[in-house]
Amino acid sequence: MGSLxxxxxxxxxxxxxxxSLVMLYQARLPNLIRVYGLQALLLTLSVAWQAYAQDAPHLYVTAAITLAFKALIIPVALLRMIERLGIHRQVExxxxxxxxxxxxxxLIALSMVVMLRVTSGADPLAREDLAFALSVVLLGLLMMVTRxxxxxxxxxxxxxxxxxILAATGAKGMPLVVEISVAFSVLVAFIVIGIFLFRIRERFDTVDSTALDRFREGRR
Incomplete structure (x- = not known):
């Protein structure tokens, strides 16, 4: 059973x-958002499995919050947002x-090497989950930098x-109040970002960050 x-x-x-790698490969926004929704669904399953493996019932609440917000609400809202913004084109x-x-x-190789060495004395399940989690974090940063x-x-x-979230649950979870506050913080941040994107589109007729940089340089 332990091996399973x-x-x-x-x-x-x-x-x-x-x-995360598939998201890096995607060039069209709708496909990118759908893959993100799949990742959030996998995260939901991962958190629920950790709840079972660790006998930590509060992690089921985390899984439910992840499913509701990250796998359903946010992807649907993003798809509707790009439809209203009219930006179905390829992303440079x-x-x-x-x-x-x-x-x-x-970055994945670096994450594995660094995390497995740093956490050599930790529980095998937790240390390898932390290595995977660091890979996801670094790939997310790579997407933010390159897109x-x-x-x-x-x-x-x-x-x-x-x-x-994967790192927190793999490392024996976190207090329920922290999980709920993080979930709502992410939702509030998403709403603020959505308003920000609509304002950018209204003001500059684009959401391309390079176009915004050129505008800023032209104002100097």
Whole structure:
């Protein structure tokens, strides 16, 4: 039974890393958002499995919050947002797809090497989940840095936050009040970001961050 707990936990955590790589590969916003929704669903399953493996009932609440907000509400809201903004086109990246994927694979390898060495004395299930979680965080940061569209940068931020939740639950969870406050903080941040994006679109007729940088430089 212990081997099954270990294998399923790592299959789900590995699925989060894989979906992060798939998001780096996506060039169209609707596809990117759908893959993010799949990642959030995998996170829900991972948290629920950790609740069972650790005999921690409060993590089921975390799984329910993740399913409601991150796997359902946020992806649907993002899809409606890009529909209203009229930005179904391809998203430009600062690097080519090949270079971005190579950088992503390098970050995964770095995460594994660093985290497995740092946590050598920790529980095997927790230490490898932490390595997967760090990979998701770094890949989210990579997306935020390389994508030139504000919406895709928001998706990168949300993916990064998925990695933090995976790390917290893999390391024997966190207090329920913290989980609820984090979930609502993310929701509030998402609402603020949505309003911000609509204001950018209304003012500049684009959500391309490079166009905004050019405008700022022109004002100097």
């Amino acid at each position: 707990l270990f294998d399923v936990a790592h299959l789900l955590a590995g699925g989060l890393v894989f979906t 990246s600062a690097l080519s797809t090949g270079l971005t994927m190579m950088a992503g694979i390098g 030139r569209n504000a919406v895709s940068q928001v998706v990168g931020f949300m993916s990064l936050e998925n990695g933090l």
